[in-house]
Amino acid sequence: MAYSYLFSLSLCFLVLFHGCLAQLEQVTGQSQRQQQQRFQTECRINNLNAQEPGRRVESEAGLSEYWNRNDEQFRCAGVDLVRHTIQRRGLLLPSFSNAPRLVYVVQGRGLHGAAIPGCPETFQSESSSQFRGEQGSQRLSRDQHQKVREIREGDVVAIPAGVAHWIYNDGESQLIVMILYDTSNQANQLDENARRFYLAGNPHQQQQGGRQRRRESWPGSRSRSRSQSPEERERSQQSGSNIFSGFDEEFLADSFNIDNELAMRIQNRDDQRGIIVTVEDELRVLSPQSRGEEREERGLDRDNGVEETFCTLRLKHNIADAQRADVYNERGGRITSLNSFNLPILRYIQLSAERGVLYRNALVAPHYNLNSHSVIYVIRGNARLQVVGENGQNVFDGEIREGQALTVPQNFAVIKKAGNQGFEWVAFKTNDNAKINALAGRLSTMRALPEDVLINAYRIDREEARRLKYNRDETTLFSSDSSGSPRRRD
Structure with a gap:
């Protein structure tokens, strides 16, 4: 009887604890989301330009x-x-x-x-x-x-x-x-x-x-x-100057237990x-x-969530290695994603990245970022990009080349087509687990819609709806045309 009473009491405390914890996590999450928006300005973007350093x-x-x-x-x-x-x-x-x-x-x-x-x-x-x-x-x-x-x-x-x-x-x-x-x-x-x-x-x-x-x-x-x-x-x-230059040298000397001359030297006031x-x-x-x-760089070790304290969290990950590609098309190119699953510290800083390589004249399927902005920096080559905002407004249609940067805001649709020299880029994303949604291809929104929805939405017949859904069997990276282009391998 006493055992049953203690068990019931313990169970009640456990439920109460988890309920309070869940509520605390919810409040904390809301507070963090509000903090996240604290400095965010309104994105009234009518025109984008590929930018170089100013x-x-x-x-x-x-x-x-x-x-x-x-x-x-x-x-x-x-x-x-x-x-x-x-x-x-x-x-x-x-x-x-x-x-x-x-x-x-x-x-x-x-x-x-x-x-x-x-x-x-x-x-x-x-x-x-x-x-x-x-x-x-x-x-x-x-x-x-x-x-x-x-x-x-x-x-x-x-x-x-x-x-x-x-x-x-x-x-x-x-x-x-x-x-x-x-x-x-x-x-x-x-x-x-x-x-x-x-x-x-x-x-x-x-x-x-x-x-x-x-x-x-x-x-x-x-x-x-x-x-x-x-x-x-x-x-x-x-x-x-550096932050030490604002302190009195005597305070610095006392703080580091050094003489005043050395304290003045770390202030670097005359350093040019x-x-x-x-x-x-x-x-x-x-x-x-x-x-x-080398084991870390080649991905031979795996995180188990136990050995990684904050002090031992990995800070780096390589995304240029072709063998690490998440999406690959032998005639289109490859894309490698980096998020908090393969680099856990990104969970703390709420950022991720993507490295892409497009072969000559290949395309990235029209898509949009579900939960992040994407800041694209061109590493090599050039491409033509089109970015479309709400109400079908074209906010960018032009070339982006090596050394330039362009922001694609959240939910703005973008399509990329590489130039004759190919196109390589890195994209920084403002979410630790950034997601995209393709608008064309095998895993796209169009493929997921019923034929009758497409027929009535676009005033097309059934054969046209099927071509719209099934003519691209690739996922994210498309070759330049259906007839095929010369194959390239890394």
Whole structure:
């Protein structure tokens, strides 16, 4: 009897607990969704344009190019775009941001480090250890730091808001990285602008002149009748030195237990090298002898949800490998998707990506993004794109080529056709599990509709309805015509 009473009481508590938990999750989810919309502007898009960077800022060992964040399409998506070109032995100085970031490696290889707050320095050396350097494996005196990752072309690296990261080019060619900042993300508590907080360097000297003259104007920008124009606001947000320069050197000396001279040196007030600096000899970091990350890059390990704590979450995944393609047509091309299922950290930052390759004159089926905006960056080649909004309004019909970016807003329909040189792109998406819906092809909306619905909707006969439904048996990627085109293989 007592056992039955205790069991019933325990069951009631269990039901009550789960009910409260579900209610808490629902309230939390609603709060997060409201926070997500906090800085989102209305997407009143009547015309889209393929955009190139509007501002170029040179550094000692590289070039930083910024897209105009005030362009309506980027404000609609709530994103900011930057491209860094890092020369050999160039170091992009550590910085953190109010917005989460996705980094895509367009070209080259290098090292990437992220300092995740509260996580231990798991790479340690007591007296001597192996390190990566110009001469290969050598000995290094005592050091410890968080994990440093090798990056290469096709890698996507996820950086949560507030996490400082740096990039170093240890290859023989230029390292080019494309970075998207998601300023509309719920993690951003400031405003719709991406703010970069540098731990070193002197961005103010970099942008105000220094040893080199910089061009900082937005081409085609218009002045506005307010106290500060968008261009001036952009420069004022970027001006200033690293965050340590705002502190008194005595406070810094006390904080780090160092002398005042060293405290003044980390403020970098007279540093004119910019945000990408040359490493004098070679960057030396701790690295295990076994190349365990090759297993990660090749997908030979599988996440089981137990071993991945926040501190050990994988930050990168390669989407350029043809063997990882999710959609493949031997005459059309391939598409590889990256989401929170194959890179779990994306669940935290609510972003995903897609890498596509279209062969010459091939098409991507007309489709729309169900739950995200899509920011397309062209890696190579060119294509003709058409984007259609509500009420059948054509908002873009033109060519997009290498180095340009274009936003396709949520639910706007888009079709892509590659040019004679083919077309390669990476698309950043503002949802960790972005979905598309095709409007033509075997898995399309048209295939799912009954014939009689098509007959009456379009005033066509049954034979025409069947051709509309079944003439394309491909899924997402289409060859240029039904007769077939010369086959290409990777």
